Amino acid sequence: MKHTNQVWEFFASVRLAIFTLCSLALTSIIGTVIPQNNPDSWYVETYGPAMAQFFQVLDIPDMYGSWWFLILLGLLCANLIICSIDRFPTTWRLMTIDQMAIHPDRLQSMNLRQEWSLPTPVSAGAAQFTTALAKAGWKTASREIETGTLLYAGRGAWSRLGVYVVHISILVIFIGAIIGSFLGFKGTVMLPEGESTTRIFSTTSSEPIDLGFEILCNSFSIDYYPNGMPKEYASVLTVRENGKDILKRMIEVNKPLNHKGITFYQSSYQAYKDFIVSIVIQPDKTGKVFTIPYQQEMQWPEKNIRFGIVNAEGTGDRVTRIKIWMKHGDQPASTFWVDNGKDASIPSGDKTVAVSAKQMFATGLQVAKDPGVWLVYLGCILMLIGLYVSFFVSHQRLWLLLRPDKEKAGTSILLAGASNKNQTGFARSFAKLADRLRGMQQ
Amino acid sequence: MTSSLLLGITTFTYLFATLCFVYIFVFKAYRVYPFAIAATIIALVIQTAGIGLRWYESYGMGIGHAPLTNMYESVVFFSWAIALIYLLMEWKFKTRILGMFALPFAFVAMAYASFSTGISKEISPLIPALQSNWLIAHVITCFVGYAAFTVAAGLGLMFLLKVSKGGTEIKDGHRPFANIPSPDQIEDLINKSMIFGFIWLTAGIITGAVWANSAWGTYWSWDPKETWSLITWFIYAITLHSRYTRGWTGKPLAWMAILGLISVIFTYYGVNFFLSGLHSYGSG
Numbered sequence: 230m231k232h233t234n235q236v237w238e239f240f241a242s243v244r245l246a247i248f249t250l251c252s253l254a255l256t257s258i259i260g261t262v263i264p265q266n267n268p269d270s271w272y273v274e275t276y277g278p279a280m281a282q283f284f285q286v287l288d289i290p291d292m293y294g295s296w297w298f299l300i301l302l303g304l305l306c307a308n309l310i311i312c313s314i315d316r317f318p319t320t321w322r323l324m325t326i327d328q329m330a331i332h333p334d335r336l337q338s339m340n341l342r343q344e345w346s347l348p349t350p351v352s353a354g355a356a357q358f359t360t361a362l363a364k365a366g367w368k369t370a371s372r373e374i375e376t377g378t379l380l381y382a383g384r385g386a387w388s389r390l391g392v393y394v395v396h397i398s399i400l401v402i403f404i405g406a407i408i409g410s411f412l413g414f415k416g417t418v419m420l421p422e423g424e425s426t427t428r429i430f431s432t433t434s435s436e437p438i439d440l441g442f443e444i445l446c447n448s449f450s451i452d453y454y455p456n457g458m459p460k461e462y463a464s465v466l467t468v469r470e471n472g473k474d475i476l477k478r479m480i481e482v483n484k485p486l487n488h489k490g491i492t493f494y495q496s497s498y499q500a501y502k503d504f505i506v507s508i509v510i511q512p513d514k515t516g517k518v519f520t521i522p523y524q525q526e527m528q529w530p531e532k533n534i535r536f537g538i539v540n541a542e543g544t545g546d547r548v549t550r551i552k553i554w555m556k557h558g559d560q561p562a563s564t565f566w567v568d569n570g571k572d573a574s575i576p577s578g579d580k581t582v583a584v585s586a587k588q589m590f591a592t593g594l595q596v597a598k599d600p601g602v603w604l605v606y607l608g609c610i611l612m613l614i615g616l617y618v619s620f621f622v623s624h625q626r627l628w629l630l631l632r633p634d635k636e637k638a639g640t641s642i643l644l645a646g647a648s649n650k651n652q653t654g655f656a657r658s659f660a661k662l663a664d665r666l667r668g669m670q671q
Numbered sequence: 672m673t674s675s676l677l678l679g680i681t682t683f684t685y686l687f688a689t690l691c692f693v694y695i696f697v698f699k700a701y702r703v704y705p706f707a708i709a710a711t712i713i714a715l716v717i718q719t720a721g722i723g724l725r726w727y728e729s730y731g732m733g734i735g736h737a738p739l740t741n742m743y744e745s746v747v748f749f750s751w752a753i754a755l756i757y758l759l760m761e762w763k764f765k766t767r768i769l770g771m772f773a774l775p776f777a778f779v780a781m782a783y784a785s786f787s788t789g790i791s792k793e794i795s796p797l798i799p800a801l802q803s804n805w806l807i808a809h810v811i812t813c814f815v816g817y818a819a820f821t822v823a824a825g826l827g828l829m830f831l832l833k834v835s836k837g838g839t840e841i842k843d844g845h846r847p848f849a850n851i852p853s854p855d856q857i858e859d860l861i862n863k864s865m866i867f868g869f870i871w872l873t874a875g876i877i878t879g880a881v882w883a884n885s886a887w888g889t890y891w892s893w894d895p896k897e898t899w900s901l902i903t904w905f906i907y908a909i910t911l912h913s914r915y916t917r918g919w920t921g922k923p924l925a926w927m928a929i930l931g932l933i934s935v936i937f938t939y940y941g942v943n944f945f946l947s948g949l950h951s952y953g954s955g
Contacts, residue, residue: 243916247909254905261895261946293893406891415889454734454796461799482799483886494888495799597888605890609877616873620866653859 240307241315249305256301260292306403309396317393324386328626329372329379333643336628341656342645343663351378351631351640357669358629365662367627377632377640384625389649391619398611405604413599414438419499420446421591423520425469429596440491440596443469447477449498449590450570457544462495464592490598497593500546504538505589506553511574511581520589533558538586543569548588557582623650627662674728674738675785675792677721678747682785684714685754685778692771699850704767708758711774715754718781722747725794734796739810742943743784743792748810749939750780752818756864760822764860766852772825805882813875813900819868820907820928820935823861827928830857834922858920861928869907876900895946899938906931 239245263284264271272281272290288295336342347354355371355378362369367382416438418429425445428437447465454460461481468476468488480486485494502523509516510532521527526537540552548569556562557577567573572585630643644663648655691707694700725738738744757773760766784790833851851857879897884890891897910927913919919927 243912246912247916250905250909250912254902254909257898257902257905260893261898261942265893293898456796458796459799460796461802483803483805485885485888492888494886496887595888599884599888602884602890606881609880613870613874613877616870620870 237311237315240311242308242312245304245308246312249301249308252301253305256292256298259289263289263292265293266291302403306400309399313393313396320389320393323624324389328381328383328628329370329374331379331628333374333376333379333630336630336643336645339645339647341647341659342643343667344641344643345667346634346639346641348639350638351633354631354640354642355380355629358631358666361666361669362627377630380629380631382627382629385622386624388618388622389624391615391617391622394611394615395619396615398608398615400608401611402605402608405601405606405608408601408604409599410601413597413601416596417496418444418594418596419497419591420444420594421501422446422449422505422589423518425467429594438596441489442475444493444594445469446592449592451498451547451590453547462498462592464495464594466493466592466594490600492597492599494595494597495592496595499591499593500548501589501591503589504541504551504586506536506538506584506586507572508532508534508536509583511583513580516583534582536584539564541588543588551586551588553584553586555582555584620650623648623655625655627659629666672724674721674725677717677724678781679785681714681718681721681750682778682781684710684717685750685774685781688714688770689774689778692768692774696768696771696850701767707770708761711754711758711770714777715751715758718747718751718754722751729794732794734794736797736802737807738794739807740797740801741791741795743790745810745814745939746780746784746790749814749817749821750777750784752814753777753780753821756815756818756822756867760860760864764856766856766860768850768852769822769825769829769860772829773822776821776825800886803882803886805878805885809875809878809882812871812878816868816871816873816875817935817939819864819871820932823864823868823928824932826857826861826864827925830854830861830925831922833857854921858924861924862914865907865910865928865931869904869911872900872904872907876904896938896942899934899942903931903934903938906934 267290269281269285269290272284276284284290287297292298358380359369359371362380362382367384369380369382371378371380373379415432416429417432418426420426423446425443427440427443429440430436431438445467447467449462449464451462452460463479463481465477465479466486467474468486476486476488478486480493480495482495485492487493503520504523505518505520506527507516507518508529515532517529519527519529521536521538523538523541526535528535534555534557536553536555538551539554541548542550542552550566550568552564552566553573554562554564555575557575557580560577563575565573565575567584567586570585570587572583575582575584625646625648627644627646630645631640632643633639634641644666646655646659646662688707688710691703691710695703695707722738725744726735729735729738739748753773754777757769757777760773761769784792829851833848833854876897879900880890883892906927910919910924910931913927914924
C-alpha cells in the first residue's frame with residue numbers, strides 16, 4: 230500500500246510537472262536545430278552515415294512524433310490527470326467548507342483585521358452590514374455563536390476551479406490532436422486548369438487518398454503588385470458528386486473551401502508552357518476552348534481555323550503577352566499580340582474571330598481533414614478562460630464578529646479577511662471596504 | 672512629416688526619458704520624476720502618431736495594411752507595448768524607479784528599428800499568406816506578451832541589484848539602493864507581469880495556430896518559430912509552477928524572468944536568423 234502511495238505521489242507531484250516541462254523545453258530545441266522530415270539520404274549527406282544512423286535510432290528526423298517525445302507528452306498528461314484527481318477533493322472542501330465554523334480566535338490572528346465599536350446593539354449592526362455586503366456583490370450568511378453574531382461574506386470560491394480548467398484544457402487539446410492524427414489526413418494535389426480528380430496524395434506517405442467526391446479546377450489566377458510581388462493566388466474550384474456539380478467557389482490563400490469535412494487550401498501553383506486559347510466566331514457566337522503547347526499548330530477543322538502561339542513575353546515563369554498566329558479559311562494569316570488573359574478581335578471576311586489566350590497553370594492545393602480541430606479550439610478557449618480565472622479571480626473571504634460590549638448597549642466589531650491570491654491587492658480592497666463599513670454608522 | 676521621422680524622434684525621446692530616470696536614481700532627485708514620466712508619455716504619444724501615420728501612408732500607397740507585418744514594424748510595436756505596459760504599471764504601483772530598468776528596452780528596440788542598416792523600413796505589400804485578420808490579432812497578442820516579459824526581466828534586474836548589495840537586513844535609507852522598492856514588492860511585480868505576459872503569450876500562440884489552420888490546414892507544424900514560442904511558454908509555465916514547490920521566489924524568480932526574456936528574444940529574433948521555417952517573412 231505504501232508503495233502505491235509513493236507511485237501516486239510521484240505522478241501527482243509538481244516536481245514531476247517541472248521535470249516534464251523542462252524535458253519538453255530542452256528536447257524541443259533539437260528539432261528546431263536539426264531540420265525535420267527530410268529524406269533519409271539528406272541526413273546521411275549532411276551529418277555523415279554514423280550520425281545519421283544514430284539519428285534513426287532516436288527518431289530525430291521526426292522527433293516530435295518519436296516514441297520518446299510521445300512518452301514525455303504522455304508523462305505530462307498522466308501528471309496533469311493524477312495531480313488534478315489528487316488535489317481536487319481538497320479544493321472542493323475549501324470551496325464548500327462551512328466558513329462560519331471558524332473559531333473566533335483564528336480571526337484574531339489573521340493578518341488582515343480591523344476592530345472598532347458601535348453604540349448600537351448587535352442585531353442592528355448585523356442587518357446593516359449584511360445588506361451593504363450583499364449589495365457589493367458578496368454572498369453573505371450569519372450565525373449566532375456563543376459570544377455574539379458571526380457574519381461571513383465570500384466571493385469567487387469557484388475561481389479555485391480555474392487551475393483544473395487549465396489542466397483539462399491541455400488534455401482536451403491533446404485529445405483533439407490525437408483524433409486529428411488518427412481520423413484525419415493531410416495531403417496535396419497539383420490540379421491543372423480544366424482537370425479534376427477524386428484522389429489526392431498524403432503529405433507524409435505520398436499514398437493516394439480517396440476524397441469520396443470529385444474536385445475540379447475551373448481556373449487559376451495570380452494577381453501581382455506593381456513591384457512584381459504576388460498579391461493573390463486564387464482558384465475556382467467545383468465539387469462534383471455523381472457527375473453533378475454540387476458547389477462552385479473561388480478559394481484564395483487564407484480563404485479555403487470545405488466540403489464534407491475536407492478542406493482545400495490554396496497553397497502553391499505551377500506555371501505551364503501551355504496556353505488556354507478560346508476562340509469565338511461572331512456573329513455566329515460559336516466558340517471553343519483549346520489547350521495548346523507553345524509553338525505548336527492547332528486546328529479547329531469544323532471552322533477551318535488553324536492557329537498557334539508563336540511567341541510569349543514575360544518575366545520568370547510568368548507570361549504577360551502572347552503572340553498568336555491564326556489562319557481562318559481562305560483569309561490571309563495574321564499574327565498579333567494579346568495581353569495574357571485578354572482577347573483580340575480579328576476581322577475575317579464577313580465574320581469576326583475573337584481570340585483570347587492565357588498561360589495555363591496548375592493550382593497547388595493542400596487538402597486536410599481534421600475532425601479533431603474543434604476540440605483543439607475548445608481546449609484553447611478553455612485554457613484562456615482557465616488561466617484568467619486562476620490568476621485574476623481569487624477566493625475572498627470576510628468575517629465580521631459582532632459582540633455586545635460590557636454595558637450591553639453597544640457592539641464591538643472584529644472584521645477579518647483572507648484571500649487565496651493577490652494578497653497586496655486584497656489588502657488594499659480590504660482597507661477600503663473596512664473604511665466603508667466603519668463609516669456607515671457613527 | 673513622415674512616420675519614420677516621428678519614430679526617429681520617438682527614439683531620442685525614450686533615450687531622454689531613460690536618462691531622466693538614471694538622474695533620479697543616481698541623485699535621488701525625485702522632483703524630476705513627474706518630468707521623466709511626462710517625457711515617457713510624450714514619447715509614447717509621438718510613437719503612436721508615428722505608427723498611425725505609417726498605417727495611413729500604406730493606404731496612400733494603395734497597399735493599406737496595419738503596420739505590424741515585418742521586422743521593423745514589429746520592433747516598433749514591441750517598443751510601444753513596453754512603454755505602455757511600463758506606464759500602466761507605474762501608474763498602478765508607483766515604483767518610481769522601474770523606468771530606469773524598463774525604458775532602456777523600449778529605447779534599444781527603437782534605436783535598432785530606426786538606425787540599424789540591416790533592417791528594411793520600407794512599407795511593402797503583403798504576400799497572400801499574410802492577408803488575414805488573424806495577423807493583427809496574432810502580432811498584438813504576442814508582442815503585448817513579449818513586452819510584459821521584458822518589463823518582468825527589467826524588474827528581475829532591479830531585484831538582483833537590490834539584493835546584491837547591502838542585503839535586506841539594513842534599514843532603508845542607509846542602503847546603497849534605498850530608492851529601489853523592497854524585494855517583496857518587486858517580487859510581487861515580477862510575478863504579476865509574468866502572469867500577465869503568460870496569458871498574452873498563450874493567446875498569441877493560439878491565434879497563430881488558428882491562423883495557420885486557416886491558411887495551411889495545420890494548426891501546429893513544429894516549425895522552429897512555433898517550437899520556440901512553446902519553449903518560451905514552457906519556461907514561464909515552469910516558473911509559475913516552481914513557486915508552489917521549490918519556493919522559487921526571490922533570486923531564482925528574478926533569474927527566471929531574465930532567462931525567459933532571453934528565450935523570448937531568441938523566439939522573436941534569433942529564430943529568423945539562425946533557423947529556417949515558415950516565419951521567414953518576419954526577417955526582412
